[in-house]
Every structure is written in C-alpha cells, then in structure tokens.
Amino acid sequence: MKKTAADLEQIRKETLKNVELRTGKDGYKIIVGMATCGIAAGARDVFKEAIEKVIEKDLDSVTVGQMGCIGLCSMEPIVEVISPSGEKTRYIKVNKEKIDNIITSHIIDGNVVSEYTSES
Amino acid sequence: MAYYRSQVLICAGTGCHSNKSNEIIERFNEELKKHGLEDEVQIVTTGCFGLCAAGPIVVIYPEDTFYSKVKADDVPELVEEHLLKGREVERLIFTTEDDSGDEPKTLKFVDTDFHKKQRRVALQNCGRINPEDIDEYIAFDGYKALEKVLTSMTPEDVINVMKESGLRGRGGAGFPTGVKWSFAQAAKGDKKYVACNADEGDPGAFMDRSILEGDPHSVIEAMAIAAYAIGADEGFIYVRAEYPIAVRRFQIAIDQAREYGLLGENIFDTGFNFNLNIRLGAGAFVCGEETALMNSIEGKRGEPRPRPPFPANKGIFDKPTVLNNVETYANVPKIILNGAEWFNSVGTEKSKGTKVFALGGKINNVGLVEVPMGTTLREVIYDIGGGIPDDKKFKAAQTGGPSGGCIPTEHLDLPMDYESLMSIGSMMGSGGLIVMDETDCMVDVARFFMDFIVDESCGKCPTCRIGTKRMLEILERICEGKGEDGDIEKLEELAKTLKSSALCGLGQTAPNPVLSTLQYFRDEYEAHIYEKRCPAGACKKLLSYEIVADKCMGCSACAKQCPVSAIEGEIRSPFTIDKEKCIKCGACMDTCRFNAIIKA
Structure with a gap:
C-alpha cells in the first residue's frame, strides 16, 4: 500500500521500539537470575510473566534480560531492577504474582516494593 | 508489533555467507523453537559488519555481545547458555591482543580498535539493520531525505547542497558529484536517466557489494534524489551477476519501496515519478568504465565510446545521464539530512567526508573499514587492520587495483586523499587496499595486474589490446629470469604510449602498476634482469x-x-x-x- 509521509513517521516510531534494543534503551532494566538454580526455582515462569506484562502495559523502554548465578541460590528466583539512573534493587524469591506487583509499583509508579527485597 | 526481549544479529553478507552463516540462521530458528523462545527472541539477518576475518559474526542484544567465528554446532550452546540462562559463551566472544602482552581481552564490537577508529557514514546501516526489511531502514531515518527533497527543496537546492558538501565520486576518479549533477540538469532533453555503477571489478574491492547487501535502500533513496535533481524519471543499476546476494537483496528492496509508493508514480503526492531497473553485467571489467557500462545497459556490446560527448549530455540511449558509484550514492541521503557542513567538516581540504577501504592481502583484520579522508595508511594498516600476520615487514600497499599503484614504506604516514595518492603515483581508485609484505615480489605484482588487464581489455583500440600484451610479455620474461638490458626502458615507452592514446580509462591507467613499482622498486626489476635473482624470493623460476x-x-x-x-x-x-x-x-x-x- 502506498505510504504518505505521516505513515512513514508512524512506521519509524513503531520500528524504532524494536530496533532500539540494538542502540540501548534508556528505561528500566529487569534482570532475572536464570542459572540452573534460578530455573529450578521457577525463574523461567517469572521471566515469561515479566515479558508478558511489559507487552501488556506497553512499556517499550524497558529491557528484560537475564543473568547467571550470583551465589544466593536459596533466594532464587532473584530479580534485579535497574533504574534509568543506575540504581539497583534486588528482589528475592520472586514468583509470578510478585513480578506483576514489581512492574506495577516499581517500574510504572517508581515505588520500590520493599517487602520483596533482599534487605527486608 | 511484537516485543522481543533479545535480538540475535547474524551477518549474511557474502563473506559470512560463504562461511555458512545461512546454516547458523537455520540452527538458531530450530533451537529457539526447541526451547520455546521464538516469541521472545528475534533473529535479524544483517549486512556486513566489516570484520570479515572474524566471521561468521553473531551479535546478541541487549548485551551487545560480539561472537566471532561461530559455527552451526555452536548454536545450541549459544541458545541454551546466553539466551536461556543469560550466560555469555566466553570462548566465542571476539578477542583481541594488544601490545601490552597481557592476556587477550574479550571485547564488545564497539570497543575494538577496529571499530573505534572508524567513522561510518556510507556503511552506517551495514550490520545494524535487516536489509530485507524496509521498515528497519525507515526506522533509522530512511526515506526522510527523499521526503525533504521532494517537499521542501528545488532541484537547484539539492545540487547546491551536493556541491557545498564537497562529495566526490567514490568509484575512483573523484569527480565532484554536485558538479556532475548540474551538468546533467543543464542538459536539454525530454528524457533523462540516472544510473548506478555497481560493476565493482577491481581485484580486492568489495565495498559496493557490501553496501548493496547491507543497506540497499540507501542507494535507492539516493538515486531518487539524483533523479529529482536532474529531472529524470527512470534509473538503472548495473550490477555484476557475480554478486547474487546483492542482486537479490536489491530486488527485494526495489519491490518493497514500490509497494510503499517510494518508487513509481506521484511519490509523496508531489507529482514526482521515478522507476528503477536492475541490469546485470556479465563480468567484464571494462563495463565498469562509464561509457562501456552504458552500452551494456542498452543491450550493446560492452565497449567504451569516445568522450566527449560526456554522459551528462549523451548517456544511456543518447539521453542526458548521471552515473555515480554505489558508495557515492550511499553518502547522499545523509548529506541531505545532516547538511553540507556536517559532511565537509570531515576530511581534508579537497577531499571531504569518509572513504571505505577493502583491506586484503597480508593483513590481520581482512575486511571493510570506513575512515575520514586524510587518515594515514599506517593508521589503517596497524591500528584498524591489526598489522601484518607473523610479524613480517610491510613492503607496500596497492590501491586502486589494476589502475592504481603502490604506496611504499616511506609514505606510510601520508594522509590519504585523492590528491596525495595521485602525487605519489598511486590513486584512490574504488578503495581496494592490498597489503604486501617482504615476501611479495613487486615485479610479480605488476605482472599480475597486467595479466588481469590483458584478459579484460575489450580489444576495441589497438594501443590497449596490443600494448598491454607486449608489456605483459616483457614482465613475464623478467619474472622468468630472461629479462634483457633495455626491458625497463621498453616498458616505460609502452606505458607512455598507452597512457596518452588508449581510448578509455582502462587502457590509460593500465600501465600504472608498472610505473609505480618501477618508481619505488626499480632495484627489484634490476635484480631480476641483471642478477637473475628475485629479492623477495617469490618468482619460482629464479629460485x-x-x-x-x-x-x-x-x-x-x-x-x-x-x-x-x-x-x-x-x-x-x-x-x-x-x-x-x-x-x-x-x-x-x-x-x-x-x-x-x-x-x-
């Protein structure tokens, strides 16, 4: 179909969301521990849930990634959230429900869910 | 649009493709499916990253991990470890050694010397986008320049920007692009053409291929801009049939652009029409010469025509025509978008912008590099190219292929641009740069290029047909230890005649490799002739x-x-x-x- 200049701008915006991954996104990063211990504790489900939630809430600037074992296997699944300014929050024993809450309150509203963190 | 949390970029340029990157792509698809990751991870096939020596190349985002020399059998491990568990596969990450003697370091692509010292303009999208997806080109400001030109600039504006930018032909001769366009614009005619020379024939040069494979839309967009500037509505791209991947990707790009109405009638509803056709060359070197190329497009024998008349007045089907090289075109959209000053702030006084070089021969990082004009050969070979294998000594670099000459050690620190290379008896050419070390014989190099020219001479004019043959015979004799006193003088006389009387550029420049090796390595010729000895130990008959x-x-x-x-x-x-x-x-x-x- 023939495109107008406005159509191209729309395509540009839409596609950029996808290709931005290659130039580095500027939003929150959600990093799930996906070593054997993490996967055994259910990290894969948490990870999938995180991706689904990000799509559902249209959080284009968020990067969802994984990391290996950090040596706290009894605390798995571990999820780290890194804010755009680089602040790191570590959540432990995360499940589907917890990741939903983390995304809603931490990523969207900016409030750390302190009852899930390793400090609590 | 789907959300992918990770993207796997796999080079599908000719270099990596011939190292079976297509198998890697297939394996990735299989393995992703096996692990149920196909909706989370996207496979993106790209054009050339430039570091062909380290291919096949796979880059995984968002981590930006640069894997080199990947094999299909490595894929299960990459998927399971990196994509599923988030652990980088260290053994496959690109490493580099530096002078400190420390352990080789694993590096991200952007942190390598190879990448850091480059400035990518023409190659900007190569290795970054999927060339078969027009949307990705559009995402990185694609077709914005065409829109700008059609909706807010007059043809004169466009030509003025091109003139101010100082862009010169990247095919070798270095003629100012804006001036060329203004001639074709001024020429009278009811029909005009734009054409693109993608008949890249210099041994060792492959930048045009990589641009067509990695970023075909940039050439389409630029040709449409040129058409608007000179008042043409039809274009041809002449690609050699030996570049099947480039031809296929370019055709896909044309089809996609047509579907979006970026080629065809009434583009951006401005009343501007432009259609583009591909013509395949059958592999004759002379068809890279502009008049022979145009004959070939017309369906005639690929032989040069006398100039004048120049193509700007009488080109394809005798109509005014602008013909530019692929790399030249690739610069055009960026100049339009960023302005002439952005472009001409880089480079030397008379040569603006960047130049792509294809590094080959005795060099560690065989591949494609793009550097500002005025970069020295030393920087290109040692900093970006990673030096010469086995710690051998640099002897000379051949630029400009069979039309060019060699750059010896004493000119390693010469800033390279059109004029400086001319002044030392070489030329920019299309940018093929073949590095030679102490074990390469310069007489043999001259013989090699002359052999190539004898094969490729079209035979139309006797000076070229007979003159190159005689020169080759003398060179062969010298290499076999049968050289005689007076051979050097004969070579010089033949060279002079060819230069002044051959019909086209092929013949006129054919003696250059001989003249330049004579200029810098006359002692090697003399050793062959008078002592029957090859100092480099390369000529078998003398060994x-x-x-x-x-x-x-x-x-x-x-x-x-x-x-x-x-x-x-x-x-x-x-x-x-x-x-x-x-x-x-x-x-x-x-x-x-x-x-x-x-x-x-």
Whole structure:
C-alpha cells in the first residue's frame, strides 16, 4: 500500500521500539537470575510473566534480560531492577504474582516494593 | 508489533555467507523453537559488519555481545547458555591482543580498535539493520531525505547542497558529484536517466557489494534524489551477476519501496515519478568504465565510446545521464539530512567526508573499514587492520587495483586523499587496499595486474589490446629470469604510449602498476634482469632450494614430504635436492626441523 509521509513517521516510531534494543534503551532494566538454580526455582515462569506484562502495559523502554548465578541460590528466583539512573534493587524469591506487583509499583509508579527485597 | 526481549544479529553478507552463516540462521530458528523462545527472541539477518576475518559474526542484544567465528554446532550452546540462562559463551566472544602482552581481552564490537577508529557514514546501516526489511531502514531515518527533497527543496537546492558538501565520486576518479549533477540538469532533453555503477571489478574491492547487501535502500533513496535533481524519471543499476546476494537483496528492496509508493508514480503526492531497473553485467571489467557500462545497459556490446560527448549530455540511449558509484550514492541521503557542513567538516581540504577501504592481502583484520579522508595508511594498516600476520615487514600497499599503484614504506604516514595518492603515483581508485609484505615480489605484482588487464581489455583500440600484451610479455620474461638490458626502458615507452592514446580509462591507467613499482622498486626489476635473482624470493623460476650439508641431520623428513621425489640421500648423512626434478613448492623447507633448507 502506498505510504504518505505521516505513515512513514508512524512506521519509524513503531520500528524504532524494536530496533532500539540494538542502540540501548534508556528505561528500566529487569534482570532475572536464570542459572540452573534460578530455573529450578521457577525463574523461567517469572521471566515469561515479566515479558508478558511489559507487552501488556506497553512499556517499550524497558529491557528484560537475564543473568547467571550470583551465589544466593536459596533466594532464587532473584530479580534485579535497574533504574534509568543506575540504581539497583534486588528482589528475592520472586514468583509470578510478585513480578506483576514489581512492574506495577516499581517500574510504572517508581515505588520500590520493599517487602520483596533482599534487605527486608 | 511484537516485543522481543533479545535480538540475535547474524551477518549474511557474502563473506559470512560463504562461511555458512545461512546454516547458523537455520540452527538458531530450530533451537529457539526447541526451547520455546521464538516469541521472545528475534533473529535479524544483517549486512556486513566489516570484520570479515572474524566471521561468521553473531551479535546478541541487549548485551551487545560480539561472537566471532561461530559455527552451526555452536548454536545450541549459544541458545541454551546466553539466551536461556543469560550466560555469555566466553570462548566465542571476539578477542583481541594488544601490545601490552597481557592476556587477550574479550571485547564488545564497539570497543575494538577496529571499530573505534572508524567513522561510518556510507556503511552506517551495514550490520545494524535487516536489509530485507524496509521498515528497519525507515526506522533509522530512511526515506526522510527523499521526503525533504521532494517537499521542501528545488532541484537547484539539492545540487547546491551536493556541491557545498564537497562529495566526490567514490568509484575512483573523484569527480565532484554536485558538479556532475548540474551538468546533467543543464542538459536539454525530454528524457533523462540516472544510473548506478555497481560493476565493482577491481581485484580486492568489495565495498559496493557490501553496501548493496547491507543497506540497499540507501542507494535507492539516493538515486531518487539524483533523479529529482536532474529531472529524470527512470534509473538503472548495473550490477555484476557475480554478486547474487546483492542482486537479490536489491530486488527485494526495489519491490518493497514500490509497494510503499517510494518508487513509481506521484511519490509523496508531489507529482514526482521515478522507476528503477536492475541490469546485470556479465563480468567484464571494462563495463565498469562509464561509457562501456552504458552500452551494456542498452543491450550493446560492452565497449567504451569516445568522450566527449560526456554522459551528462549523451548517456544511456543518447539521453542526458548521471552515473555515480554505489558508495557515492550511499553518502547522499545523509548529506541531505545532516547538511553540507556536517559532511565537509570531515576530511581534508579537497577531499571531504569518509572513504571505505577493502583491506586484503597480508593483513590481520581482512575486511571493510570506513575512515575520514586524510587518515594515514599506517593508521589503517596497524591500528584498524591489526598489522601484518607473523610479524613480517610491510613492503607496500596497492590501491586502486589494476589502475592504481603502490604506496611504499616511506609514505606510510601520508594522509590519504585523492590528491596525495595521485602525487605519489598511486590513486584512490574504488578503495581496494592490498597489503604486501617482504615476501611479495613487486615485479610479480605488476605482472599480475597486467595479466588481469590483458584478459579484460575489450580489444576495441589497438594501443590497449596490443600494448598491454607486449608489456605483459616483457614482465613475464623478467619474472622468468630472461629479462634483457633495455626491458625497463621498453616498458616505460609502452606505458607512455598507452597512457596518452588508449581510448578509455582502462587502457590509460593500465600501465600504472608498472610505473609505480618501477618508481619505488626499480632495484627489484634490476635484480631480476641483471642478477637473475628475485629479492623477495617469490618468482619460482629464479629460485632454487638447497640443503645446507652442515645443518642436515639426515632424518629424511624432507624426502618423504617431497611430492616429486627430488630429494635423495642416506639416513644420518646430508641429503641433496635434484634441481632438475624440483618444482619449488617449498614443502621441504616447511618440514625441516633443523632449518637446513634455504632458498637461494
């Protein structure tokens, strides 16, 4: 179909969301521990849930990634959230429900869910 | 649009493709499916990253991990470890050694010297986007320049920007692009054409191929801009048939652009029409010469026509035509978007912008690099190219292919641009840069290029047809040790005649490799002729292998290795080589553990 200049701008915006991954996104990063211990504790489900939630809430600037074992296997699944300014929050024993809450309150509203963190 | 949390970029340029990157792509698809990751991870096939020596290349985002020399069998591990568990596969990450003598470091692509010292304009999208997806090109400001030109600029504006930018033809001759366009614009005619020369024929040059493979839309957009500037509505791209991937991707790009209405009638509803066709070349070097190329597009024999008239007045089907090279076009959209000053702030006084070089020969990082004009050969070879393998000594670099010349050691620090290379008897050419070390014979190099020219001369004008043949005969004689006193002078006389009387650029520039090697390595010619000796030890006819009796332990290893049984002797006493039988393959020398075999 023939495109107008406005159509191209729309395509540009839409596609950029996808290709931005290659130039580095500027939003929150959600990093799930996906070593054997993490996967055994259910990290894969948490990870999938995180991706689904990000799509559902249209959080284009968020990067969802994984990391290996950090040596706290009894605390798995571990999820780290890194804010755009680089602040790191570590959540432990995360499940589907917890990741939903983390995304809603931490990523969207900016409030750390302190009852899930390793400090609590 | 789907959300992918990770993207796997796999190089599908010709270099990596011939190292089976297509199998890698297939395996990734299989493995992702196996692990149920196909909706989370996207496979993106890209064009050339430039570091062909490290191919096949796979880059995984968002981590930006640069994997090199990946094999299909590595894919299950990459998927399971990196994509599923988030652990980088260290053994496959690109490493580089530096001078500090420390352990090789694993590096991200952007942190390599190879990448850091480059400035990518023409190659900007190569290795970054999927060339078969027009949306990705559009995402990185694609077709914005065409829109700007059609909706807010007059043809004169466009030509003025091109003139101010200082962009010159990247095919070799370096004619100012804006000036060329203004001639075609001024020419009278009811029909005009734009054409793109993608008949890249210089041995060792492959930047045009990589641009067509990695970023075809940039050329389409630029050709449409040129068409608007000169008042043309039809274009041709002339690609050699030996570039099947480039041809296929370019056709896909044309189809996609047509579907979006970026080619065809009434583009952006401005009333501007432009159609583009591909013409395949059958592999004749002379068809890279502009008038021969146009004959070939018309369906005639690929022979040059006399100039004038120049193509700007009488080109394809005798209509005014603008013909530019692929790399030249690739710069155009960026100049329109960023302005002439952005472009001409880089480079030297008379040569603006960047130039892509294809590094080949005796160099570690064989591949494509793009550097500002005025970068020295030393920076290109040692900083970006990673130096010469096996710590051999640099001897010369050949630029400009069979039309160019060599740059010897004393000019390593010369800032390279059109004028400076001319002044030392070489030329920019299309940017093929072949590095030679101490084991390369310069007479043999001249002979190689002359051999190429004799094959490729179209035969229309006798100076080229006969002159190059005679020059080749003399060069062959010299390499075989049958050179005579006066041969050098004969070569020089023939060269002078060819330069002044051949019909086209092919013949006029054909003597350049001979003249430039004579200028810098005359002593090598003289050694061949008067001492019957090849100083580099490359010319087989002038070479003999000998066993030093004192060093030979009589182990018979060399005799077992010799393919023609030319080595004989008794165990534990020195062996000898029968020089009549010896074919000078050098296998014995490679085998000997006592360095008892020498080249003489």
